[in-house]
Amino acid sequence: MTSPIGRSLRTYYAPGRAAALDGFHRRFLGPGELGFDIGAHVGDRVASFRRLGARAVAVEPQPRLARLLRLLFGRDAGVARVAALVGAAEGEAVLRLNRANPTVATASEEFIAAADGAPGWEGQRWDAALRLPVTTLDALIAAHGRPDFVKVDVEGYEAAALAGLSVAPRSLSFEFTTIQRGVALGCLDRLAALGYRRFNACLGESMRFTHAAPIAVEAMGEYLRGLPDEANSGDVYVSLEPTRLIG
Numbered sequence: 001m002t003s004p005i006g007r008s009l010r011t012y013y014a015p016g017r018a019a020a021l022d023g024f025h026r027r028f029l030g031p032g033e034l035g036f037d038i039g040a041h042v043g044d045r046v047a048s049f050r051r052l053g054a055r056a057v058a059v060e061p062q063p064r065l066a067r068l069l070r071l072l073f074g075r076d077a078g079v080a081r082v083a084a085l086v087g088a089a090e091g092e093a094v095l096r097l098n099r100a101n102p103t104v105a106t107a108s109e110e111f112i113a114a115a116d117g118a119p120g121w122e123g124q125r126w127d128a129a130l131r132l133p134v135t136t137l138d139a140l141i142a143a144h145g146r147p148d149f150v151k152v153d154v155e156g157y158e159a160a161a162l163a164g165l166s167v168a169p170r171s172l173s174f175e176f177t178t179i180q181r182g183v184a185l186g187c188l189d190r191l192a193a194l195g196y197r198r199f200n201a202c203l204g205e206s207m208r209f210t211h212a213a214p215i216a217v218e219a220m221g222e223y224l225r226g227l228p229d230e231a232n233s234g235d236v237y238v239s240l241e242p243t244r245l246i247g
Contacts, residue, residue, distance in 0.1 A: 004102050005042065005064060012044035021048040024207040027244045028149040028171045029054040036140060036169075038086050038161060039153040041065060041103060043072050050078055057144050061085045061095050061132050062105050080144055086154065087134040088163035097128040104155050111156025114179040120232050121179065136164030149173075153235070159186040168194040171239040176201075178229045184236065185221055191238050192217045198242035203234040209247035214239075 021044065029035050031053030037045045040058040042065065049056040050073075058073065059082045060066050066083040073079040085093050085107050093107045104124060106112060115121040141147070146169065152161050153175040162174065172191070176184035188199070198214035201223065215223070220236065239245050 004100055005068065008042045008103060012042050017044070018048065018051070020207055021045065022051055025049065025052060025149075028239075033148040034145055036137070036144075036147045036150040038137070038151060039155070039175075040069060041153075043069050045151055046073060046079060050076065054148070056080070057082060057140060057147070059084060059086055059135075059140070061130075062097065062102055063130070065102060082135065082140065084133045084135045085157070086137060086140070086152075086161045086164065087157065088136070088160045089134070090136055090139060091134050092131055093134045095130050095132050096126040097130065098124060098126050099128055100125065106155035106157060107160075108156035110183075111177075111180060114156070114177075118179045119229060137161060138164055138166055141167065151235075156180050156183055159183050159190065162187055162190045165190075165194065168196060168240060170241060171237065171244055172196075173235045173237045175233060175235050176224060177233045178227055178231050181224055181227075184224050187236070188217050188221055188224075196238040196240065198245055199236055199238050200245040200247065201234055201236045203231055206234075209237070209245065210234075212247045214242045214245035 025048050029052050033054045035049040035054050036057045038059045040046055040060040046056045046058045055078045057080045058069055069081050095107050097105050112126050115124055148170045150169045150172040152158050154161055158174045174187050199220040200209045200211050200214045
């Protein structure tokens with residue numbers, strides 16, 4: 001039987017995916033720059049950052065995945081690995097594990113409640129829990145430097161992660177789901193307060209912007225509200241340099 005991590009490795013390191021990731025990330029990162037991967041999972045984004053010549057901070061709280069990242073990047077001086085949750089304040093929190101599908105581990109009880117019975121989320125079970133340390137984006141910046149790009153994908157905990165950020169990186173992305181649109185709208189408000197004025201989005205793992213040109217925060221809010229439930233998930237991208245968001 002295939003292990004859940006093995007399935008993730010085959011999915012996220014599928015033939016052709018590396019070139020697509022690199023082509024997309026090139027608009028955000030270049031040689032010598034710094035990317036944060038918050039919710040690094042099996043490290044495919046970290047690997048892309050490194051192929052582009054950027055340094056990376058890989059944050060992944062799940063012990064099995066943290067061990068995998070150590071195997072993949074432990075000898076790479078350009079990758080700093082952090083085994084912690086990222087939230088609004090330093091401390092501890094409970095991470096709920098889905099042992100059959102580690103992609104959707106979460107520190108958000110609201111996320112689990114929203115997934116219960118939702119179309120597309122049938123059969124998901126969070127069947128284990130771990131109390132783990134929580135760091136913040138501000139603490140990561142203090143330790144590793146100000147990033148040029150931050151990717152946040154933490155299964156319903158995105159607003160909490162952004163609440164711990166007080167300076168605006170050049171570019172940033174956060175995952176959204178249609179079962180928790182309110183979390184995404186909260187993230188938009190936080191990013192607008194940090195000074196971001198232009199936004200774009202990708203659906204699923206498409207790595208293609210849905211808008212030919214970046215849009216204002218109000219328009220992005222309307223876009224998220226209007227998505228059909230079956231759209232399921234995607235990522236919102238913001239940048240202080242809006243030309244990076246042109247489709």
